[in-house]
Amino acid sequence: MSDDDAHRTRTDQLHFQDPVARYPSISPPKQDQPEPGLDADLVPKADIGEFSYRGTGRLTGRKALVTGGDSGIGAATAIAFAREGADVAISYLPDEQPDAEKVARIISDSGRKAVAIPGDLANASFCADVVNKAADELGGLDILVNNAGKQIAVDGLEDLDDDQLEQTFQVNILAMFRTTRAALKHLQPGSTIINTTSIVAYQPSPPLLDYSSTKAAINNFTKNMATQLASKGIRVNAVAPGPIWTPLQPSDGQPKEELPEFGQSTPLGRAGQPTELAPAYVFLASPESSYVVGATIHVNGGMPSP
Ligand code: NAD
Ligand code: MG
Numbered sequence: 001m002s003d004d005d006a007h008r009t010r011t012d013q014l015h016f017q018d019p020v021a022r023y024p025s026i027s028p029p030k031q032d033q034p035e036p037g038l039d040a041d042l043v044p045k046a047d048i049g050e051f052s053y054r055g056t057g058r059l060t061g062r063k064a065l066v067t068g069g070d071s072g073i074g075a076a077t078a079i080a081f082a083r084e085g086a087d088v089a090i091s092y093l094p095d096e097q098p099d100a101e102k103v104a105r106i107i108s109d110s111g112r113k114a115v116a117i118p119g120d121l122a123n124a125s126f127c128a129d130v131v132n133k134a135a136d137e138l139g140g141l142d143i144l145v146n147n148a149g150k151q152i153a154v155d156g157l158e159d160l161d162d163d164q165l166e167q168t169f170q171v172n173i174l175a176m177f178r179t180t181r182a183a184l185k186h187l188q189p190g191s192t193i194i195n196t197t198s199i200v201a202y203q204p205s206p207p208l209l210d211y212s213s214t215k216a217a218i219n220n221f222t223k224n225m226a227t228q229l230a231s232k233g234i235r236v237n238a239v240a241p242g243p244i245w246t247p248l249q250p251s252d253g254q255p256k257e258e259l260p261e262f263g264q265s266t267p268l269g270r271a272g273q274p275t276e277l278a279p280a281y282v283f284l285a286s287p288e289s290s291y292v293v294g295a296t297i298h299v300n301g302g303m304p305s306p
Helices: 004-006 070-082 094-109 124-138 162-184 207-232 250-255 255-263 280-286
Strands: 062-066 087-092 114-118 143-146 192-196 235-242 296-301
Touching: 004 207, 062 070, 062 124, 062 162, 062 207, 070 094, 070 143, 070 250, 070 280, 094 114, 094 296, 114 255, 124 162, 143 162, 162 192, 162 207, 192 207, 192 280, 192 296, 235 280, 280 296
Parallel strands: 062 087, 062 143, 087 114, 143 192, 192 235, 235 296
Antiparallel strands: none
């Protein structure tokens, strides 16, 4: 059976099941995609919930922007939000047009409005433009998911050039300041901001020195913004994924030789699939998490985390 066919037959996320066996432990063949990588070219295919995520009306009528919503965790979140009743804008890099079109189609097929906004978040003015465009086209904004990220593995500090260092900080953390600042004028009480951090914020990965540092900064930013915005009725929280099978990994996100074992050392013994992250974002976006502020949900297969 092809991976797509396997994903087509999966039960929905509310079906009682053994988390060890929900997905097979994958052993991705060594592969190399140019950055930022395409979901369409991943081997094996990742599960973004296209066939399985079942909504229960938890985000009815909400308007969301998900950065990096074309693939991986962002795509799974965008699809789940639409299935829960939200209209969704996704941002992505122009090279990711095929992935973005697929996710936009899934959102539309779920009966919700889809807005696709290409552009580079390393560009300061785009960070404001993407938020304003999403709010214009959706007729408002009440959920911002800061999820786009850049991750390039290098052997050591001596191999980390200034271009990579600056780009990683631009995309992962400086853009988050800028999109959040631009969103403030749109967000009404009850709105939520959700930032994607990582297990490596707590357990730094040596080949990901720059990336891990940005994720630690995201944690601090999240808690600080949560404090600043709580009295306005805007909740800010984070999701910290462990090893999840997405295009980030084979586009230089991991040393090539480590791909076949990706995620196997977690207590669950397998990598996570993007759609397994979606319920955490849905929970933090929905009014049911009204007293959850400045928190981090760890979705990492059991890796010890604070
Ligand atoms: P992904 O490649 O599917 O998504 C990352 C997205 O970031 C890309 O689709 C791209 O649209 C966007 N992006 C990258 N550079 C950009 C730029 N310059 N301008 C605009 N957009 C840009 O991979 P993913 O794993 O789903 O990553 C989503 C988030 O999850 C990232 O923040 C990543 O750090 C985080 N994360 C991933 C893992 C994992 O194991 N996959 C683990 C922990 C955290
Ligand atoms: Mg992508």
